[in-house]
Amino acid sequence: MDQGLVKPLAAREQKGSRFSRGRPPPRERRIRILEAKLAQDSKGAKFVPFVIDFRYSGSEEWEPDITGCVYQGTAKLFVKVGTAFRPAAFLLGKDLAPVPGACEAAPSES
Numbered sequence: 747m748d749q750g751l752v753k754p755l756a757a758r759e760q761k762g763s764r765f766s767r768g769r770p771p772p773r774e775r776r777i778r779i780l781e782a783k784l785a786q787d788s789k790g791a792k793f794v795p796f797v798i799d800f801r802y803s804g805s806e807e808w809e810p811d812i813t814g815c816v817y818q819g820t821a822k823l824f825v826k827v828g829t830a831f832r833p834a835a836f837l838l839g840k841d842l843a844p845v846p847g848a849c850e851a852a853p854s855e856s
Contacts (some may be wrong), residue, residue, distance in 0.1 A: 750821065750823050750834060751798070751812075751823055751825075751837070752775050752777065752798060754838055755775075755837060755838070756771070756775070756776070758838060758839075762777075770802065772800035772801060772802055772807075772811075773800075773801060773802055773803045774796070774798065774800065774801050775797055775798055775799065775800045775811070776799050776800075776808065777792055777797075777798055777799075778796060778797045778798075778799060779795075779796050780794075780795040780796060780797060781794065781795055781846040784818060785815075785854055786851065786852055787847055787848070787849070787850055787851065788847050788852045789847065790821035790852075791818075791820075792817070792818040792819075793804055793816060793817045793818060793849060794813040794815060794816055794818070795809075795813070795814070795815045795849065796814055796815065796816065797810050797813050797814075798810075798811050798812040798814075799811060800821075804833045812825050812826075812837070813825070814824040814826060814831065814832070814834065814849065815848070818838045824845060824848045824849050825837055826839075826849070827844070830844030831844060831845055831848040831850075832844050833843065833845065
């Protein structure tokens with residue numbers, strides 16, 4: 747996740763203009779795994795949900811920024827944009843459509 751999303755986002759933000767009216771880049775980011783066990787989608791693929799938090803200079807407060815998941819064994823990263831999950835490359839400027847069923851846990855069988 748660090749190599750596939752966090753570092754590329756930081757590199758892209760560093761290229762921005764310092765005179766931009768957009769939000770400044772965060773001072774720091776961290777990745778939190780939301781579930782200790784793997785979830786399984788409707789196709790049987792296993793994934794782990796995560797959140798990337800950030801904080802700005804002068805702040806000690808962490809704020810959630812990006813929600814997503816990574817699939818086991820494939821390193822496929824998806825991020826939540828609106829109500830749908832898209833491949834993480836969407837945040838790096840690629841026009842990628844939402845992936846139906848990505849990061850959605852299948853109902854557990856009782």
